[in-house]
Amino acid sequence: MIQPLDTSSSTLSSSSSSSSSLIDSNTCTITTIKQKLETEMQCLSWSFPCSFTSKTCFISSLNNTSIHSHSSSLSISPITSQHQLLTLQHICKHHVPQHILQRVEEVGYITPTEIQRQALPVLFSGRDCILHAQTGSGKTLAYLLLIFSVINTQRSAVQALIVVPTRELGMQVAKVARLLADKSCTIMALLDGGTLKRQKTWLKAEPPTIIVGTLGSLCQMLEKHMIKLESMRVLIVDEVDFMFNSSNQVSSLRKLLISYSSINNRQTIFASASIPQHRRFLYDCIQQKWTKSDVVHIHANPIQPMPARLEHRFLICSRSEKHSALLSLLQSDTPQSAIIFVNEQSEKSKKAGNAPATTVVIDALKNSHQGSHEVLLLEEKLNFNSRAASFAELRQGGSYLLVATDIAGRGVDLPDTTHIYNFDLPKDAVHYLHRAGRTGRKPFSESKCVVTSLITSEERFVLQRYENELLFVCKELFL
Numbered sequence: 520m521i522q523p524l525d526t527s528s529s530t531l532s533s534s535s536s537s538s539s540s541l542i543d544s545n546t547c548t549i550t551t552i553k554q555k556l557e558t559e560m561q562c563l564s565w566s567f568p569c570s571f572t573s574k575t576c577f578i579s580s581l582n583n584t585s586i587h588s589h590s591s592s593l594s595i596s597p598i599t600s601q602h603q604l605l606t607l608q609h610i611c612k613h614h615v616p617q618h619i620l621q622r623v624e625e626v627g628y629i630t631p632t633e634i635q636r637q638a639l640p641v642l643f644s645g646r647d648c649i650l651h652a653q654t655g656s657g658k659t660l661a662y663l664l665l666i667f668s669v670i671n672t673q674r675s676a677v678q679a680l681i682v683v684p685t686r687e688l689g690m691q692v693a694k695v696a697r698l699l700a701d702k703s704c705t706i707m708a709l710l711d712g713g714t715l716k717r718q719k720t721w722l723k724a725e726p727p728t729i730i731v732g733t734l735g736s737l738c739q740m741l742e743k744h745m746i747k748l749e750s751m752r753v754l755i756v757d758e759v760d761f762m763f764n765s766s767n768q769v770s771s772l773r774k775l776l777i778s779y780s781s782i783n784n785r786q787t788i789f790a791s792a793s794i795p796q797h798r799r800f801l802y803d804c805i806q807q808k809w810t811k812s813d814v815v816h817i818h819a820n821p822i823q824p825m826p827a828r829l830e831h832r833f834l835i836c837s838r839s840e841k842h843s844a845l846l847s848l849l850q851s852d853t854p855q856s857a858i859i860f861v862n863e864q865s866e867k868s869k870k871a872g873n874a875p876a877t878t879v880v881i882d883a884l885k886n887s888h889q890g891s892h893e894v895l896l897l898e899e900k901l902n903f904n905s906r907a908a909s910f911a912e913l914r915q916g917g918s919y920l921l922v923a924t925d926i927a928g929r930g931v932d933l934p935d936t937t938h939i940y941n942f943d944l945p946k947d948a949v950h951y952l953h954r955a956g957r958t959g960r961k962p963f964s965e966s967k968c969v970v971t972s973l974i975t976s977e978e979r980f981v982l983q984r985y986e987n988e989l990l991f992v993c994k995e996l997f998l
């Protein structure tokens with residue numbers, strides 16, 4: 520049975536002086552919980568003995584918070600008035616050191632995004648969490664603030680580990696962490712393609728406080744006992760669904776979760792904008808002992824998987840017309856910056872001796888595009904130095920047209936990207952969601968960003984399927 524909340528000690532405002540709670544089988548609405556904003560955001564919880572079918576709700580004790588609990592999932596619906604006034608300072612006070620919070624403000628993070636507002640109190644409570652929220656919604660800052668709340672920089676030991684699927688995402692996360700951390704907090708990026716010799720020397724000399732790593736490099740170091748995880752307090756797995764779906768990464772990830780460390784000694788956080796079959800995933804987390812049994816699934820905006828300010832369009836053309844169609848679109852759209860997604864070359868096409876689509880698109884842009892954009896390429900088969908150079912150039916700003924495979928589809932944060940072009944249709948709805956999510960990455964901006972898919976008439980029904988799955992509408996475009 521669900522235990523009613525005891526709200527007697529909370530005070531928020533005089534208008535909420537009478538406490539009551541209304542709970543039904545799937546929706547828990549706390550209509551009134553009083554609490555002074557000055558006191559830290561306290562978390563109240565109730566839970567059934569844990570099995571997948573049990574209900575576990577975890578509630579941030581905010582006024583007028585509505586929590587929809589489905590098994591161990593919860594989503595807290597948007598709140599008005601006082602909650603919109605809550606700053607990251609309010610939420611993080613007493614958890615995150617003041618000098619980090621000051622830095623957070625200096626960087627420009629004042630108001631929490633929806634997932635930050637919902638997740639931070641739960642994260643600070645020490646519960647394992649699955650952070651499930653739209654692309655560009657600020658999941659990185661949420662988990663970094665948790666890390667800063669638990670690490671002790673006086674200790675010389677690895678205390679937090681962030682696992683990412685690609686080198687590019689790792690570089691980006693390490694950069695944000697360094698931007699916020701003080702000098703006493705050492706952050707090591709242990710990424711595929713890095714200089715292992717230098718990293719080994721560093722690890723021998725002094726363990727970093729935080730490691731951001733890709734699984735390949737991490738497991739190499741763990742196998743050689745170059746990294747010890749006995750002091751690790753937080754383990755983050757970013758883009759978790761991607762890693763569990765990747766045949767290259769899944770076995771290393773399982774090892775990391777079960778053999779190299781234990782759920783009892785760490786807080787485990789999984790993050791992604793897409794957790795397909797999240798109830799099944801939650802079940803697996805508990806059964807497989809990837810997380811503790813009271814893990815919480817926090818789902819922000821569950822009925823809107825993609826940011827609302829994305830405008831989706833499609834253009835029907837034959838394969839041979841695609842290059843000219845893309846050039847025309849660029850001319851008429853005049854994007855500030857854009858990413859053009861191309862599928863990886865198939866084995867069949869390689870065997871037939873065809874040039875990869877990335878090369879063909881790059882050549883077309885270099886030869887015929889009229890704009891002043893820098894044309895850049897990012898794909899798996901580039902060597903790591905070229906990938907790093909492309910990525911560094913992108914992050915310096917300026918206008919760019921990035922031609923990329925799905926390697927740029929996950930996590931990469933280039934907030935100046937105003938347009939996405941699917942030169943090739945993504946292989947499924949999840950890929951569509953992540954590609955589209957490379958634009959619209961300024962959380963509080965209202966400006967429209969555009970996602971355009973160039974499709975053949977036969978592909979229309981596939982795109983329609985994505986629309987149904989992701990609950991969006993794609994408008995036809997005519998040149």
Ligand SMILES: Nc1ncnc2c1ncn2[C@@H]1O[C@H](COP(=O)(O)OP(=O)(O)OP(=O)(O)O)[C@@H](O)[C@H]1O
Nearest residue numbers: 628630631632654655656657658659660792930932
């Ligand atoms: N509270 C905030 N206020 C303003 N900007 C923010 C805030 N939190 C995050 N951002 C910015 O939002 C952008 C997206 O954040 P982030 O990369 O963490 O998204 P994400 O949720 O991890 O997305 P994805 O699922 O695509 O990886 C970043 O440019 C970040 O600087």
